[in-house]
Amino acid sequence: MPRRSSLDSLSQVLARIFLLLAVATALLLLVGLFLKSRPILMRVSLWELFSGDSWRPLRGEFGFFPFILSTVVVTLIALLLAVPPCLLAAVYLSEYSSRRLQQSFRPILEVLAAIPSVIYGLWGVLIIVPLTRTVGGWLGHANSGYTLIAGGMVLAIMVVPFIISLSMEVLLAVPAEARLTALALGCTRWETTRHVVVRHAQRGFFAAVLLGFSRAFGETIAVMMVIGNVAKTPRSLFDPAYTLPALIANNYGEMMSIPLYDSAIMLAALILMVIIIAVNLIAHRILGKLEIR
Amino acid sequence: MNRRNEEKLAIGLMRLSLYGVVLILAAIMAVIVVKGFSAMSWSMITQTPKGGFYLGKEGGVANAIVGSIYLAGGATFLSLLISVPLAFALQKEYSSGRLTYYSRLALDVLWGTPSIVYGAFGFIIMMMIGLRSSLLAGIITLALLVTPIMTRAMEEIIRMAPQELKETACALGLTRLESSSTVILRQTIGGLLTAVMLAFSRAIGDAASILFTAGFSDHMPGSLLDPVASLPLAVFFQISTPIVEVQQRAYASALILFIIVLLLSLLSRWIYLKFSQNVIK
Incomplete structure (x- = not known):
């Protein structure tokens, strides 16, 4: 004993x-x-680092503005494109579709989430880049195809499985009694969905979007393959850009020989990490309150 | 607009979104499969790169396939050693108040950390201990990346085990350790193994973290201290060249990676069914 x-x-x-x-x-x-x-x-002061828009490591100029701007814009484009259809699809799957469709969708989402980002990147190079080049040409923005908008589109597709499966979890956590009560009061299915289910799920949706944001914000390879990697502040969506993760990935092999270069790259990693931690913690707090993890 | 029409419109929009999403995702797979198959050959799978491979001459990516399996296998194994005890330690049987709270917080932080940051961090550590790009450094970095993922999945699976089962074990006089290592482990083994598979498939597909820690090589992986090739990086390097024949190889390499991930997810389902026979509902 x-x-x-x-x-x-x-x-x-x-x-x-x-x-x-x-x-x-x-x-x-x-x-x-x-x-x-x-x-x-x-x-160098933080303000100078964040607002400076010239990146010339050899001259000791480290302006992070183009990178921060590119990363934020590319992430926002992705969310703007991905969130509305994802939420609509999730609501449909959870409130309207048959159980079978719902069940069969789950493994599909799992597989999609497991597809390596380099494959999405490759698809971007094959499809999105030429598409951007053509459409940009029509609109009078001649471009190489490797642009901010191409990065945003590839990222949008990458966060789709992630946001749908999280939103479905949020919707599943809405108590069945809430739906039944609304139906018993004579609401149609749509009214129940809109006024009861979606309202219940609002905060959870917000958390799902935040997690999608942090996922997109740190994505490296896929974005790097289609965004052009030019260290200049982009003026339009059809300009090439350069995100923080791509900056790290492209430089940390050669950074050792130039003074402060490695420090600047590590600062890029730190900025990335701090922003993502902040966003994630808010999202987890919300999900924790809803008892979803 | 009356309430019926509004509903019809809403359903229409939702269906459109769902089908749109499905269509795009199907298009991705179709492109990868079609392009990949037309560029696929036996030598891609069975040979290592020969001289002039990156100019479009003979060879294949066998070294990258094996390298990826070593990297992901090593990382999964290393991470297993930490994740299983950690997942049990996070249960309320072992709750240590504040410490549990902070380690959950830490895991949330680590879970969200992007793989490029792990890459940079792994690089700092390599520099500190004087290790160069190698299989070992790649394994360690990937293990850092997948451990939070595996731990979180396992923790949830263990937490979801029926409360009655835990209480029954307790009532029979089992200690926490005994009930965890026998009753709960048996109950959850199917789920735990799917968590392992999840970690493996994440590890095999990740490129950013091993870009500079594992390096790349044209040979079959030899020792733990040599650089090693991997499939995601093979795709990345091949598509970055201007030579059409080499880009074709990127399509084939991507298809190989895609098929591996697909097989892993099928295998994971099979394992789950196979090992869930002792489950008490």
């Missing part, structure tokens, strides 16, 4: 160690990135 209970206490100790390990890893990640980006933060 004492042996069994001491084994159990041992497992309690081990559990604590593993919990600590998770906390330590997160801290290490943040502190590590911060320490690495400190040299540039000491030399």
Whole structure:
């Protein structure tokens, strides 16, 4: 008997160690990135870094504005394109479709979410880039096809499975009683959906969109393949752009030889991380309150 | 507009969205499959790159296929060693108040961290300990990426095990450790294995985190300390060249990767059914 209970206490100790390990890893990640980006933060003010729009590492000019702007715009385009159809589709699947359609959709979404981003990127190069070139030409914006809007379109497609499956979870968490009550009061199905179900799900939808935002904000390879990677502030949607993740990916092989360059790249990673953490924590807080994880 | 017409309009819009989404996603698969098949050959799967491969000459991506499997397999194994205990430690049986709260928070943070940031972080660590781009560095970085994913999936599966089962085990005099390692483990093993598969398929498809930690090579992976090729990066490098024959290879490589991911998800379903025989509902 004492042996069994001491084994159990041992497992309690081990559990604590593993919990600590998770906390330590997160801290290490943040502190590590911060320490690495400190040299540039000491030399140049934050305001200068964020508002400067000239990126010439050899001359010691590190303006992050074009990258931050590109990343934000590309993410917003993606959400603008993806969110409305995703929410409509999720509502249809959860409120109107047959159980069978709903059930068969789930594995499809899972597979789609598992498709590697490089495949979406390849598809973007094959389809979206030529499309952008042609349409841009019609509209009088001659371009190479590798543009901000192309990045936004590829990203939009990538977040679709993610947002639909999260929104469906949110809709599933709406209590059945709420629907039944509305129907019993004589609402049509649509009125129930619109005034009761969607209202219940509003905050959850918001959280799903936030998580979609953070997913898109950090996406690297697919965006990098279609956005052109030109370190200049884009003037229109048909200009090439350069996102923060792409900046990191394109540079961290060669950054060691130029002073402050590696620090600047790590700062890019830190900015990315801080924004994503903030957005994620808000989203998780909302989902936690709705008892969805 | 009366209420019936509004409903009709709304349903129309929703159907349109759903079919639109399905259509686009089907178009992606169709393009990848058609383009990939027309560029596929046996030598793509069975050979390593020969001289002039990146100019359109002989060879295949066998080294990248094997490299990807090593990378994802190693990362999944490493992450398994942390995720299983961590997932049990997060249950309320082992709750340690504040510490549990903070480690959940930490996991949320790590779960959302983009893979490029893990890549950069892995690179810092490599520099610190004097490791160069290698299979080992790639495995460690990928393990960092998939551990939060695997842990979260496992934690949820264990939490969803019926409360009565846990209570029954407790009433029979089992300690937490005993009930976790026998009753609960048996109940949830199918789900836990799908979490493992999920992590593996995430690891095999990720490119950003291994771009500089695993490097790339034209040979079959040798030792843990040598650079290693991987499929996502093979696709990425091949499509970036201006040579048409090499771009064709990107299509074939992408199709191989796509088929692997598809097979993994089928396998995961099969495993789930196979190992869910002891489940008490």
